[in-house]
Amino acid sequence: xxxxxxxxxxxxxxxxxxxxxxxxxxxxxxxxxxxxxxxxxxxxxxxxxxxxxxxxxxxxxxxxxxxxxxxxxxxxxxxxxxxxxxxxxxxxxxxxxxxxxxxxxxxxxxxxxxxxxxxxxxxxxxxxxxxxxxxxxxxxxxxxxxxxxxxxxxxxxxxxxxxxxxxxxxxxxxxxxxxxxxxxxxxxxxxxxxxxxxxxxxxxxxxxxxxxxxxxxxxxxxxxxxxxxxxxxxxxxxxxxxxxxxxxxxxxxxxxxxxxxxxxxxxxxxxxxxxxxxxxxxxxxxxxxxxxxxxxxxxxxxxxxxxxxxx
Numbered sequence: 001x002x003x004x005x006x007x008x009x010x011x012x013x014x015x016x017x018x019x020x021x022x023x024x025x026x027x028x029x030x031x032x033x034x035x036x037x038x039x040x041x042x043x044x045x046x047x048x049x050x051x052x053x054x055x056x057x058x059x060x061x062x063x064x065x066x067x068x069x070x071x072x073x074x075x076x077x078x079x080x081x082x083x084x085x086x087x088x089x090x091x092x093x094x095x096x097x098x099x100x101x102x103x104x105x106x107x108x109x110x111x112x113x114x115x116x117x118x119x120x121x122x123x124x125x126x127x128x129x130x131x132x133x134x135x136x137x138x139x140x141x142x143x144x145x146x147x148x149x150x151x152x153x154x155x156x157x158x159x160x161x162x163x164x165x166x167x168x169x170x171x172x173x174x175x176x177x178x179x180x181x182x183x184x185x186x187x188x189x190x191x192x193x194x195x196x197x198x199x200x201x202x203x204x205x206x207x208x209x210x211x212x213x214x215x216x217x218x219x220x221x222x223x224x225x226x227x228x229x230x231x232x233x234x235x236x237x238x239x240x241x242x243x244x245x246x247x248x249x250x251x252x253x254x255x256x257x258x259x260x261x262x263x264x265x266x267x268x269x270x271x272x273x274x275x276x277x278x279x280x281x282x283x284x285x286x287x288x289x290x291x292x293x294x295x296x297x298x299x300x301x302x303x304x305x306x307x308x309x310x311x
Contacts, residue, residue: 019048019067021170030056031180073178075150082151096275099295103225106297118142123192127154131194143169150177179211188215193224201250207259222300228253230292239286269298
């Protein structure tokens with residue numbers, strides 16, 4: 001799959017500079033008190049805000065810089081860095097590429113079957129993988145895409161590429177590494193988790209989707225692809241050596257299912273099969289050749305019986 005971000009790519013048919021869409025301002029709020037965020041010192045046009053200071057009466061502050069909402073919560077890990085030139089997944093072997101393509105088709109079929117109508121989508125951890133970057137055609141002009149990552153550098157690199165490509169819908173970029181980005185509770189109607197749950201567990205012990213629960217609408221749909229090892233003892237040993245902050249249950253689909261079932265209902269899933277070699281790339285270099293790395297696309301929704309307790 002092509003995930004290249006090239007600043008040398010020729011301009012494609014698209015618009016000019018973008019920023020925080022005015023149409024998406026209603027999705028923002030103070031993560032501390034859920035109050036309205038006030039803008040000062042704004043540079044903007046009739047469609048976008050490019051620079052501004054954000055603050056709440058309770059004392060919370062953030063800013064808009066380069067058209068990206070940036071909070072004070074940046075990267076704190078010594079084992080992560082922005083991958084603006086997309087080196088992480090270069091030179092994937094053909095079998096692994098085939099599994100990626102199969103997972104794309106699985107997700108595309110489910111997304112195209114959704115009823116028509118505008119939705120607010122969220123995709124996080126795009127420094128690891130950004131599904132919608134190469135699937136913007138799956139979004140409609142009535143949709144809004146919220147993209148969250150800890151690295152503003154990565155968001156800016158993608159933003160510049162998408163500006164050249166053009167996008168059918170508004171995109172709100174948020175640089176934040178906390179579990180409490182400045183998003184209005186209940187605003188997210190669809191989530192895309194392509195490797196994001198795995199990426200979260202490189203640096204945290206809990207379930208990524210649980211951190212999103214306050215932001216999900218009661219009828220939210222979650223789509224994703226979970227990566228897991230089957231009898232991958234040597235691979236996990238190498239992963240934990242390379243990433244000491246990682247959860248020992250990362251790449252464990254049994255753990256993922258159990259953790260998911262506490263607050264979400266798994267609607268559909270499929271094991272697409274294994275890759276025995278992910279190559280020498282940085283992203284999956286801990287995969288020891290010969291051990292099975294599986295891709296498992298899924299669709300889920302919040303459990304209605306407990307959703308009312310979080311809003």
